[in-house]
């Protein structure tokens with residue numbers, strides 16, 4: 071029968087880890103009593119050591135699930151006693167004062183404002199001197215809350231005890247002999263749920279503090295009868311030497327006390343002493359476990375059938391592990407990365423860089439040519455048949471062309487192109503990190519982003535220097551071949567055509583906005599007039615200042631500027647800009663289409679656009695080549711390795727499980743699978759017990 075309890079205690083902890091469902095509970099002994107009733111002393115006498123938190127500051131704030139495991143000393147071996155907190159992973163603790171300290175810390179970790187917590191502490195004690203028992207130590211009932219305890223403390227403790235004294239648990243009601251049983255909160259609570267005392271054992275402590283006859287009469291149980299009876303103890307272990315076991319000291323004291331009053335206690339009809347209590351607890355737990363066996367087997371069977379069914383229906387019996395999920399996720403990540411790699415093919419990068427450089431070319435052209443008052447002159451030159459060749463052109467334009475080329479080559483192409491590609495890579499990573507399944511794994515996503523940004527940060531400086539270095543020759547000289555020239559000329563025309571279309575579209579929008587072309591015409595006329603007046607005014611002012619004619623007041627234009635709303639004036643100004651831009655673009659397109667420009671690169675001074683376009687193309691080509699080596703290849707080489715080393719291999723078993731469980735779909739799958747596995751295991755163990763038959767009736771008290 072011993073074996074049965076032991077097995078069922080194991081099964082009980084497995085069931086507890088499956089869920090807190092009442093139907094799946096095997097009985098345990100719940101220890102209740104008011105503060106100072108001697109609860110701790112009794113538990114320590116059973117365990118044989120002092121291990122519970124001590125102090126007058128409400129030291130038990132959480133339930134302690136205490137599992138005692140009888141471990142016989144191997145023949146010829148030394149007895150070994152130790153404790154374990156399975157929830158903490160501290161391993162075996164051989165010193166009971168360390169156990170006591172850990173329990174104290176865990177209790178004190180409950181904030182004073184909460185005072186008690188429902189979250190139980192799991193403690194196992196292995197020893198050859200303990201019986202197989204499970205006991206739950208609960209905070210003691212308080213009568214009067216002290217000043218620093220919340221009002222509700224009394225109720226909170228009572229509620230916690232009520233939760234634990236439900237069936238099928240056995241209640242160990244601790245009462246002190248020197249306090250009237252009528253005042254025992256433990257007995258009162260027990261009577262509410264177990265009026266006949268079928269599953270309540272009374273423990274009367276401090277028997278030494280009342281006259282023997284009075285103590286004996288309490289144990290007789292006539293006033294408050296309990297089916298399982300009362301056990302009287304003297305659990306005080308004062309005067310214990312370090313080498314002594316608490317249980318031995320207590321036994322000695324009890325022998326002394328009960329021995330001295332043989333006349334009262336010697337008849338054998340009363341249950342006395344902690345030894346008797348220990349045996350009694352074993353008997354009661356055994357029979358209670360045994361009688362729960364049938365019910366629990368049925369309950370587990372039902373739960374198992376349900377879990378098996380659900381597992382089949384929901385997952386088609388497909389098993390997963392946290393590890394497989396993590397590996398799968400990393401594979402998905404790498405696959406997604408491979409796909410995105412295509413966006414960074416040379417061809418694509420080169421086009422992007424070219425677009426960036428085209429913009430730069432436009433800026434340079436605007437700055438150096440379009441705003442130049444002699445711009446029209448250059449256009450005429452290209453079409454003028456009297457001009458024989460570049461040598462007939464004013465050196466002004468030769469300087470312009472050199473300035474334009476150097477503005478472009480010295481515009482920081484190395485840095486800008488590197489940043490452009492790096493930004494593209496960042497955007498790619500950010501988009502991977504914000505997609506499934508990383509939506510569930512925000513911490514991993516953060517790490518992914520942070521380490522890829524790190525790789526980029528490390529590379530950007532080198533890459534940009536390298537690119538800048540490689541385009542250096544173009545800063546001094548650009549050689550253009552005929553074929554290149556022709557391409558550049560055509561591309562320049564294409565770009566200008568786009569630009570004209572864009573400007574026309576903007577003009578159209580403005581025209582619509584202000585209410586038609588007539589209205590816009592009037593507006594523009596008005597603004598031109600204003601500008602003209604303004605110019606004249608400034609001129610007069612200037613002349614006046616030259617004549618030192620400070621006396622003459624120059625009148626300011628009034629009211630006139632209010633004829634149109636400020637927003638429309640602004641529109642008109644924009645319209646003028648676009649019109650001017652279209653005019654110059656058309657002028658330049660004519661030049662680009664001229665025979666002279668078509669003739670070849672020696673005519674570059676007439677058509678700077680074609681020349682700059684060729685330069686931009688060469689810059690884009692060279693930059694792409696070196697960015698590919700210095701940035702992209704490096705990044706695509708390091709990234710998958712970093713995934714492995716920083717996301718994957720970094721994880722220990724616990725973190726792998728945590729990671730997998732962040733995904734709710736995986737969590738549900740794992741939970742159900744785990745539940746099913748555990749239930750199967752419990753069922754197997756329960757079935758193996760069916761050979762052991764047990765007496766299902768708890769024995770009545772002896773008398």
Ligand code: GDP
Pocket residue numbers: 103104105106107108109110111112210275276277278279303304305306307
């Ligand atoms: P708890 O608050 O219910 O856990 O009570 P304790 O076990 O801490 O005991 C309260 C006090 O009563 C302590 O000072 C114990 O030494 C003392 N005590 C416990 N059991 C006995 C007993 O059987 N006889 C005597 N004389 N004192 C006891």
